[in-house]
Amino acid sequence: MTQPRATHDHVVLAHGGGGELMGRLIREHIVPRLDNPWLAGLTDGAVVPWSGDAVVFTTDSYVVTPLEFPGGDIGRLAVAGTVNDLAVMGAEPVALSLGLILEEGLPLAVLDRVLDSVAATAREAGIAIASGDTKVIERRTAGSEAAAQMFINTAGVGRRRPGLHLDVARIEPGDAVLVTGPLAEHGLAILSVRAGLEFESTLRSDVAPLSGLLAAVFATGAVVRFVRDATRGGVAGVLADIAAGCGQSVEIDEHAVPLSPTARHAAEMLGLDPLAVANEGKCVLVVAAADVERVLAACRSHPLGRGAAVVGRVTASQPPLVELLTRAGGRRIVQRPYGEDLPRIC
Amino acid sequence: MSRFVDELRAELAAACRAVGRPVQIMEVCGTHTVSIFRNGLRPLLPENLRLVSGPGCPVCVTAQRHIDAALELAARPGVLIATYGDMVRVPGRRGSLERQRAAGAQVRVVNSARSALEMARDNPRQQVVFLGVGFETTAPATAATVLAAERLELDNFSALMCHKLVVPAMAALLDAGDVPLDGFLAPGHVSVIIGAGAYRPIAERYRRPVVVAGFEPDSILRGLVALVRQIASGRAAVENAYSAVVRDEGNRVALDLLERVCVVADTPWRALGVIPRSGLELGPAYRRFDALERFDVHLGEDEDHPACRCGEVITGRVLPADCAAFGRACTPLTPIGPCMVSSEGTCAAWYKYGRGLAERGT
Numbered sequence: 001m002t003q004p005r006a007t008h009d010h011v012v013l014a015h016g017g018g019g020e021l022m023g024r025l026i027r028e029h030i031v032p033r034l035d036n037p038w039l040a041g042l043t044d045g046a047v048v049p050w051s052g053d054a055v056v057f058t059t060d061s062y063v064v065t066p067l068e069f070p071g072g073d074i075g076r077l078a079v080a081g082t083v084n085d086l087a088v089m090g091a092e093p094v095a096l097s098l099g100l101i102l103e104e105g106l107p108l109a110v111l112d113r114v115l116d117s118v119a120a121t122a123r124e125a126g127i128a129i130a131s132g133d134t135k136v137i138e139r140r141t142a143g144s145e146a147a148a149q150m151f152i153n154t155a156g157v158g159r160r161r162p163g164l165h166l167d168v169a170r171i172e173p174g175d176a177v178l179v180t181g182p183l184a185e186h187g188l189a190i191l192s193v194r195a196g197l198e199f200e201s202t203l204r205s206d207v208a209p210l211s212g213l214l215a216a217v218f219a220t221g222a223v224v225r226f227v228r229d230a231t232r233g234g235v236a237g238v239l240a241d242i243a244a245g246c247g248q249s250v251e252i253d254e255h256a257v258p259l260s261p262t263a264r265h266a267a268e269m270l271g272l273d274p275l276a277v278a279n280e281g282k283c284v285l286v287v288a289a290a291d292v293e294r295v296l297a298a299c300r301s302h303p304l305g306r307g308a309a310v311v312g313r314v315t316a317s318q319p320p321l322v323e324l325l326t327r328a329g330g331r332r333i334v335q336r337p338y339g340e341d342l343p344r345i346c
Numbered sequence: 347m348s349r350f351v352d353e354l355r356a357e358l359a360a361a362c363r364a365v366g367r368p369v370q371i372m373e374v375c376g377t378h379t380v381s382i383f384r385n386g387l388r389p390l391l392p393e394n395l396r397l398v399s400g401p402g403c404p405v406c407v408t409a410q411r412h413i414d415a416a417l418e419l420a421a422r423p424g425v426l427i428a429t430y431g432d433m434v435r436v437p438g439r440r441g442s443l444e445r446q447r448a449a450g451a452q453v454r455v456v457n458s459a460r461s462a463l464e465m466a467r468d469n470p471r472q473q474v475v476f477l478g479v480g481f482e483t484t485a486p487a488t489a490a491t492v493l494a495a496e497r498l499e500l501d502n503f504s505a506l507m508c509h510k511l512v513v514p515a516m517a518a519l520l521d522a523g524d525v526p527l528d529g530f531l532a533p534g535h536v537s538v539i540i541g542a543g544a545y546r547p548i549a550e551r552y553r554r555p556v557v558v559a560g561f562e563p564d565s566i567l568r569g570l571v572a573l574v575r576q577i578a579s580g581r582a583a584v585e586n587a588y589s590a591v592v593r594d595e596g597n598r599v600a601l602d603l604l605e606r607v608c609v610v611a612d613t614p615w616r617a618l619g620v621i622p623r624s625g626l627e628l629g630p631a632y633r634r635f636d637a638l639e640r641f642d643v644h645l646g647e648d649e650d651h652p653a654c655r656c657g658e659v660i661t662g663r664v665l666p667a668d669c670a671a672f673g674r675a676c677t678p679l680t681p682i683g684p685c686m687v688s689s690e691g692t693c694a695a696w697y698k699y700g701r702g703l704a705e706r707g708t
Contacts, residue, residue: 195454196455196456196457196461198461199457271377271690273384325386326385326386326563327348327563328351328564330385330387330389332384332385
């Protein structure tokens with residue numbers, strides 16, 4: 001890693017002006033961290049060798065505040081989020097683009113840490129940052145004490161694995177529903193450090209690239225019908241998509257839902273339903289009942305899936321709804337959350 | 347847990363049989379309402395036991411005129427509104443705080459009054475107005491923050507005081523007399539502050555049993571068993587089923603704080619009108635921290651949406667399903683009244699956790 005001679009401690013508008021300062025930002029701060037042959041030439045586009053029958057192509061933008069939070073930062077999120085979108089489609093991720101939009105005043109030390117995190121997460125996911133772009137925008141929060149922001153867009157391409165047929169329409173009554181570990185930790189960790197909402201906790205975001213975990217699951221040859229990462233909207237949102245998409249109901253056992261005591265208490269305090277809180281390193285899998293043990297074993301043998309659990313099943317009950325069997329022995333329905341759930345008053 | 351629940355259900359069923367007629371109990375607080383739904387307890391209750399929600403959701407009881415005052419303050423240049431989350435979507439006469447924020451107003455969600463004070467300290471050029479909403483649970487925090495603002499000599503912090511008191515609202519409901527209520531399930535967290543003893547007038551003057559309960563399913567069921575047993579034997583006493591946390595005399599420190607900073611005032615409630623001595627305002631020594639005074643905003647009249655029956659819902663007169671707008675014109679995406687907005691709101695709980703089951707006929 002290079003140690004740039006710092007002439008600036010903060011991003012200034014000229015860093016986006018296309019001149020020498022911008023060149024140095026890219027050469028000294030960005031390229032060395034993301035070191036790979038596709039990027040090194042700084043050509044107008046990356047030339048990526050290709051084989052296979054289909055490309056899976058996705059994009060996502062990241063605007064999280066604060067930029068750094070317990071368990072991760074916007075850089076790790078921007079890589080893991082897009083890698084996960086590829087992975088749950090059954091693809092083997094190959095390359096990402098990285099678009100940075102920096103507010104003037106952003107400390108270069110923060111940018112460096114975020115880029116280090118981008119690089120580390122890309123290595124973890126076995127993916128290259130093949131192309132990029134940097135823009136600087138005027139400070140929109142001038143005069144306030146709010147920290148300067150940055151935004152990231154990543155797009156990713158992956159190679160679809162042959163022989164997989166992931167399709168919500170293939171889900172059948174009797175299929176098992178799994179989650180890959182304890183829920184709600186990303187959303188609660190972010191809330192715990194958000195200005196105005198801070199509370200003391202040991203919560204850490206679960207943000208992580210799931211490509212390795214899902215590769216292990218797919219390698220078992222088990223019949224996997226559908227996978228989705230449970231990000232915004234949480235598991236509740238994914239289950240609602242499943243019920244709507246396959247026309248069957250989903251029944252979840254509350255006592256089987258993995259949840260750390262800390263997350264349970266934090267959600268209770270804020271009046272949030274853990275099922276509706278965002279995760280960034282967990283996915284929901286629907287698998288044929290006969291294969292559930294194989295999938296569970298594959299998940300649990302991977303560091304990111306140790307807490308995996310079967311949480312419920314698909315049923316033929318109509319109309320298609322998601323129902324929760326509560327710890328108290330009652331039943332209630334689970335709905336897709338409206339927008340962002342808001343912390344309650346008391 | 348479900349083994350305990352099964353035992354408690356059996357006890358509850360036996361107690362209800364002993365009463366021998368339909369029993370109607372009000373769970374006063376929105377946190378109870380939500381816990382009952384979230385844990386799927388309603389279908390587990392005996393048929394002749396009916397639960398109705400009370401005026402205990404802080405957002406839902408906030409009068410329209412206070413919402414409109416908050417919107418008017420948010421529109422003032424240089425004002426930053428700091429508020430608990432559920433308030434931002436409540437519709438007023440002109441939009442909501444959420445829509446004002448989209449149009450450029452400064453609205454920040456906080457989970458404590460202290461956070462609002464810190465915003466004032468860190469942004470000296472901004473006037474921070476904290477929306478003081480809630481019952482005796484949140485009022486002491488507002489009072490403590492006003493004291494801190496005085497100590498720190500912050501002249502850019504003020505509070506819009508909408509704080510309410512629980513017991514006067516219960517008494518007002520019983521005075522109105524048109525809702526048959528056999529007893530009250532009283533909220534654990536408010537009772538931590540005011541003490542179980544605060545409900546004694548309800549038991550003694552109005553002859554209705556009150557049981558203080560926590561929010562876990564077994565705690566709620568235990569509270570209901572205690573209530574129905576009292577009803578069966580014709581008693582009306584205050585019972586504390588949450589004695590690990592709630593004391594008879596409440597939290598003296600918090601109550602002293604309220605006494606020092608606030609005065610009890612006649613206060614407007616949504617749908618209940620002005621209830622004598624049912625709310626808290628800042629006392630004369632702290633009036634300069636009152637947002638209405640500082641910005642010379644006058645409370646107008648309440649003009650509730652004609653289709654909205656939130657007022658009847660929070661007084662136990664109708665169930666959400668009885669409202670023609672519920673689930674049709676009024677949904678969490680298009681709320682007409684506050685009960686559909688707040689995460690503690692009765693209509694939101696019915697919609698979120700109950701609608702599908704109702705459609706399925708269970």
